[in-house]
Amino acid sequence: MSSGHLSEIDSSVQSIRFLDGKARYPVLFLIASGVLWLLFGSLLALLASVKMHAPEFLGQWSFLTFGRVRPLHLNTMVYGWASMTGAGVALWLLSRTLRVAIPMRPYIIGVTVIWNIALFVGSIQILSGFTRGIEWLEFPVSTMIVIVWCILVIGIAAMLMLFYRNVKTLYVSVWYIIAAFLWLPLLGGVSSLPIFNSPTVQAGMNWWFAHNALGLWFTPIGLAAAYYFIPKVVGRPIYSYGLSLLGFWGLALFYNWNGFHHLIGSPLPTWFVTISIAASVMMIIPVVVVAVNHHMTVVGSFSAVKHSPTLRFVVFGAMSYTFVSLQGSLQALRSTNEVIHFTHFVVAHAHIGMYAFVTMMLFGSCYYILPRLTNWEWQSHKLIKAHFWLSAIGIILYTVPLQIGGVLQGLAMNNPDIPFMDTMNLTIPYLIARSVAGVLLTAGHLIFAYLVVRIVSKVGLRPEAPTIWKKTLKET
Amino acid sequence: MAENSENKKNENAFGDEEKNDSIFDIHSASLREQPLPEEGNERGPWWMYVIIVLTLAFGFFYMGRYLGEVSDRAHVLFTAPPGAEAVEEVEFDLIAEGQRIYTRVCQACHQANGEGISGVFPTLAGAEWVVDKPDYTVLSILNGLRGELVRERATYDGVMPQFGSQLDDQDIAAVVSYIRTSFGNDAGEIQPERVTQIRELTADKSGAYTAETIEEWIARIEPDLEESPEPAED
Amino acid sequence: MILETSINITFGIWVLLLFSLLILLSGIALFIWAYFSGQFDDINKGAQLPFDEEEPPGEPTDQIFKKDESNNEA
Numbered sequence: 001m002s003s004g005h006l007s008e009i010d011s012s013v014q015s016i017r018f019l020d021g022k023a024r025y026p027v028l029f030l031i032a033s034g035v036l037w038l039l040f041g042s043l044l045a046l047l048a049s050v051k052m053h054a055p056e057f058l059g060q061w062s063f064l065t066f067g068r069v070r071p072l073h074l075n076t077m078v079y080g081w082a083s084m085t086g087a088g089v090a091l092w093l094l095s096r097t098l099r100v101a102i103p104m105r106p107y108i109i110g111v112t113v114i115w116n117i118a119l120f121v122g123s124i125q126i127l128s129g130f131t132r133g134i135e136w137l138e139f140p141v142s143t144m145i146v147i148v149w150c151i152l153v154i155g156i157a158a159m160l161m162l163f164y165r166n167v168k169t170l171y172v173s174v175w176y177i178i179a180a181f182l183w184l185p186l187l188g189g190v191s192s193l194p195i196f197n198s199p200t201v202q203a204g205m206n207w208w209f210a211h212n213a214l215g216l217w218f219t220p221i222g223l224a225a226a227y228y229f230i231p232k233v234v235g236r237p238i239y240s241y242g243l244s245l246l247g248f249w250g251l252a253l254f255y256n257w258n259g260f261h262h263l264i265g266s267p268l269p270t271w272f273v274t275i276s277i278a279a280s281v282m283m284i285i286p287v288v289v290v291a292v293n294h295h296m297t298v299v300g301s302f303s304a305v306k307h308s309p310t311l312r313f314v315v316f317g318a319m320s321y322t323f324v325s326l327q328g329s330l331q332a333l334r335s336t337n338e339v340i341h342f343t344h345f346v347v348a349h350a351h352i353g354m355y356a357f358v359t360m361m362l363f364g365s366c367y368y369i370l371p372r373l374t375n376w377e378w379q380s381h382k383l384i385k386a387h388f389w390l391s392a393i394g395i396i397l398y399t400v401p402l403q404i405g406g407v408l409q410g411l412a413m414n415n416p417d418i419p420f421m422d423t424m425n426l427t428i429p430y431l432i433a434r435s436v437a438g439v440l441l442t443a444g445h446l447i448f449a450y451l452v453v454r455i456v457s458k459v460g461l462r463p464e465a466p467t468i469w470k471k472t473l474k475e476t
Numbered sequence: 477m478a479e480n481s482e483n484k485k486n487e488n489a490f491g492d493e494e495k496n497d498s499i500f501d502i503h504s505a506s507l508r509e510q511p512l513p514e515e516g517n518e519r520g521p522w523w524m525y526v527i528i529v530l531t532l533a534f535g536f537f538y539m540g541r542y543l544g545e546v547s548d549r550a551h552v553l554f555t556a557p558p559g560a561e562a563v564e565e566v567e568f569d570l571i572a573e574g575q576r577i578y579t580r581v582c583q584a585c586h587q588a589n590g591e592g593i594s595g596v597f598p599t600l601a602g603a604e605w606v607v608d609k610p611d612y613t614v615l616s617i618l619n620g621l622r623g624e625l626v627r628e629r630a631t632y633d634g635v636m637p638q639f640g641s642q643l644d645d646q647d648i649a650a651v652v653s654y655i656r657t658s659f660g661n662d663a664g665e666i667q668p669e670r671v672t673q674i675r676e677l678t679a680d681k682s683g684a685y686t687a688e689t690i691e692e693w694i695a696r697i698e699p700d701l702e703e704s705p706e707p708a709e710d
Numbered sequence: 711m712i713l714e715t716s717i718n719i720t721f722g723i724w725v726l727l728l729f730s731l732l733i734l735l736s737g738i739a740l741f742i743w744a745y746f747s748g749q750f751d752d753i754n755k756g757a758q759l760p761f762d763e764e765e766p767p768g769e770p771t772d773q774i775f776k777k778d779e780s781n782n783e784a
Contacts, residue, residue, distance in 0.1 A: 016764055097759055170749060171759035175740070182736055190729045201722035208726050216733065228760055235770040237757035240518040245750075252737025256730045269723070270544030277542075278535040285528050292524050307776035334542075368772055381775055548720035 020372045022101035023092050026108040028373055028456060030088030031366055033116050035452050037080025040123075042442040044073035049438045053431040063127040071138035072126045078136065078213070079147050080119050082358055084112070086221040087154050089365040090177045092373075093228050094158055097174050099166035104157040115150040118143050134202065136210035141192050148188030155181030172244040173224035179252060180220035187212050200267050204260060211259030214353055219251070219321075222361040223290060226318045229368055230297050233311045234304045239296035243289050250286030254279045261332035264341065280332035287325040294318045309384045313364030316392055320356035324349065339414060344427060345406025348399040355441075356395045363391065363448065370455050379454040383447050390444030398437035405430025570665050574654025577647055581639065582655075590659030596634040598625060601659035606652075610666050611694060611701070613652050614674050617643070620684035638684060645671040673701060 048070040050057050058064045095102050102108070122143040125131070131138040139147070158181045162174070170178075191209040196202040231238045238244055260268060260276035298305065298315060305311045327349060330336055340346060367384065371377055378384055405427050412423040579588075586592050590600040604627075605612040620638035624631060643651070646668040653665035677697040685693065744750065761767045 016762065167759065168748070169752070169755050169759065170744070171756060175744075179737070179740065183733060186729065186733065190725070193725070195725060196722045198720075198722065201720065201726075204726055205722060208730070212733075231757070231767075232760045232765070233770060233772045235768050237761070237767055240520060241756035242753045243518075243520050244756075245753075249737060249741055252740070253734065256733040269546075269548060270542070271546045272723070274539060274542040274544060278539045281538065282531055282535040284531045288524055288527050289520070292520050296518065296520075301770070303776075304770045304773065307773040308770070309774055310772045378774065385775075548723055 016096060016372075019095045019099070019101055020092075022105070023095050024373045026102055026105050026112070027088040027092045027369065029109055029112050030084050030091070031370070032452065032456060033112055034081045034083075034085030034088065034362075035449050037076045037084065037119060038445055039449055041073050041076040041081055042438075042445045044069050044076065046435070046438050046442055048073050049431070049435045053428050053435065062129070068127050068129065068131075071131060071135070072123055074136065075126065075138050076119065076123065077354065079122075079139070082218055082354065082362065083147075083151065084115065085362045085366065086218060086358070087151065089225055089362060089369065090180065090221050091154065091158065091161075092365075092369050093173050093224055094161045094177055097167075097171040097228065098161050100161050100164050102157060103160045103164070104153075108154055108157055111150045111153045115147060118146040118150070122147075134206045136213060137191055137206065141194075144188065145192055148185055148192070151181070151188070152185040155185060171228070172238070172241065172248060173228045175245070175248045176220035176224035176227070179248070180217050180224075183216040183220075183256075184213070187216065203263055203266060204268055204272070207259040207262035209259070211262065212256055214358075215251070215255040215258060218354070218358045219255075222317060222321065222358045223247075223251075225361045225365045226294060226314055226321075229310055229314045229364060230294055230318070233308045233314075233368070234298060234301045236297060236301065239293050243293045247286045247290040247293065250283075250289060254282040254286065258283065258332070261337070264332075264334055264337045277332045277334065281329050283325055284329050287322060287329075291318075291322040309378070309381075309388065310364045310368040312388050313360045313367065313391075316388075317357050317360035317364060320352055320360065324352040324357055327352070339410035340406055341410070342413070343406040343410040344402050344430065345410065348402035348406060351395065352399050355391075356399070360391065360395075363387070366448075366452070370452065374455050374458065376455050376458050378451055380451070383451055387444045387447045387451070390440050390447070394437045394440035394444060397440065398434055401430045401433040570650045570653045571657060573647070574650035574652070575658075577643065577651045578654050581643070582651065585634070585636075590655060592632075594630060596632060598627065598630075598632045598634075600655050601661065603627075606655055607661050607663045609694075610652055610656060610663070611674060611697075612690060613655070614648060614666075614671055615678065615690055615693060616685060617648050617652070618675060618678065619681055621686070621690065622684045623686040625687050636684070640675070645669075645675060670701075677701070 047058065047064065048066060051059070051066045051069070055066070059066075062068075091102050091108070094100075122139040125140055125143060126138055130140055132140060137144065158178060162170075162178055187209055191205060196205040227238060227244060257276050257279040260272050261280050264273055264277070266273075294315075298311075305315050331340060331346075331349060367378070409423055409427050412418045412426055413420075578586075585597040586600055587597075592599040600606050605616075616636055618638065618640040621636040622634075624633045639648070648671045649666055649668040652671075655661065656663040656665070674697065677700055678693060681693060758767070765771055
């Protein structure tokens, strides 16, 4: 084994099992915290969803009103579940692809404690009515700065890994993750500046931040996971490394101006919105490149997808990424926006992005990472399959009816002859479908949390042998 | 394909030692069983490049077509196609405009039904000044009216502020036309030109009228006014 | 308060523009660094990075469900 890049790696010290051992506590803590916030966020989501078609439900307490429950759902999911788990997955991926142990491990654990406290304080603040009132930025600025600082510290650990790496060539996942750790603190810092006090400019900042948080923080982490796990699980190198780099720089080039397409028809200068629409359409380029790359890697290996819990989730996530991005490019056009703006269609679109893509990627990553961190097996294959199907069917049941309802709602709102109450009533069946889907998703999350608790605490029956190193164990 | 690129790599000018015994050679046996790409360096299907070129073309076309004025000025353009429907003339409706102004300006005192408040704000329904002598109404709107006002059924003692500076002639004509045709009144519209004329003739009057001075002023301007509007048709 | 309102309302727009360009520039800077540090010299190598001697290409991992079935058969 004296060939190419493999010779760069001192595998006696930097074996993946050694790296996973070093990654154990910080990554486990980040993922476990994320799962905790996932459960809390799911509860809030159910509450908010039911309130959409039964407004009086639990409305007698001010802290459980829609205006507080819904923003908190968004914030706990985004800064709790997706960011924490995403940071953990990103650190693990860096450790694997850069062949270096995670540094600053006590700091990362300490920062995660602070992060959890900030989320807890922020939750109380939002529930008691202290909010900035800006979507995606409802946490008061002070709380938000603490969270951004936590991500910044973890980002410093990521940069240290980059500098002390044991491989020369950076894998595409590394590009995505490094960029994400550069961009998010920038976004968080700018959005906290006290200069966006005029309503129009504040709205501009709002969507500049919110869309970039998705596109320059969660999307890179999700794609980094896909670029690692698809080749890894299928056992075949990525179809084209060159194309994967094209995809990354396409994202870096086109994404950061996308957010203003949320403000079509607002008094923002027209050229802001026009460039944003053009950039949104241009996102087709990196998306198609990434889709081709992923598809061509997986194609022909359907059995590997079927047999791997990780790949089921990751392939579902990758397909959703293609779908949601192409849909987003079309949505950004003024003519389509005329119908779907201010409707439930956009809510469903956001959930395809944050759930069907990002969350499914994170689930898939967790299914791969946790057995390797804990040296333990997942307790039940049936439960994993149940989780997959609950999540997959749940999110489809969530988005498809809601998008149909959203289009009908938009057409009705554009028709001045239809009274507004009729438009409202028209959406109710679709909103009920969403609540049903929410129950399925929450059930899936409970199963996932149960599995995580079992594997982390190592209770129950130990499997006869860890299947993940099947080959090695057979030989011994 | 794969071999070609490997050979080319050997000839490249960087002088780096290229190693041919890559991981592929070692695992070639297992990899050959898979009929699909092994190199990790494929170029992608042709239609992908077509999509890239078309997307770029569309993006730049869109920017060129709809960029608008590059400044920090807030403006909303292009939301409706220019042309046919944009030029459609809307006929100005005195009564509808008058109702809007009445709701905004007059209703607080004279009430939504024009009944006023007894003893303070005169009723407009069936009032002599409104139905038969609209010039009185125009004057009191222009400069205001204060002091006791004795009517057949009631006496009022309130203050009518002046609106001459905030309502233009068309607004005043609209609101007078509105009250002349509402609350059971059945008189005709009055035109903005008449208000303009009255405003000019009373230009040197300052301060509010009283019940006496308004009579004097009407007498003074009456000869210069064009013929009065048609009285109510009952 | 006075200080806040005295800032031109369009000031924020230019700040957003500036930081968007900064993000764009960071991408371009990464690209330039990648080019000059030889990241693109041998594109083939990149695709092999997830693999090593322990988990070589051609060997699917994480086939948990498959093992389940083979156990049932055995």
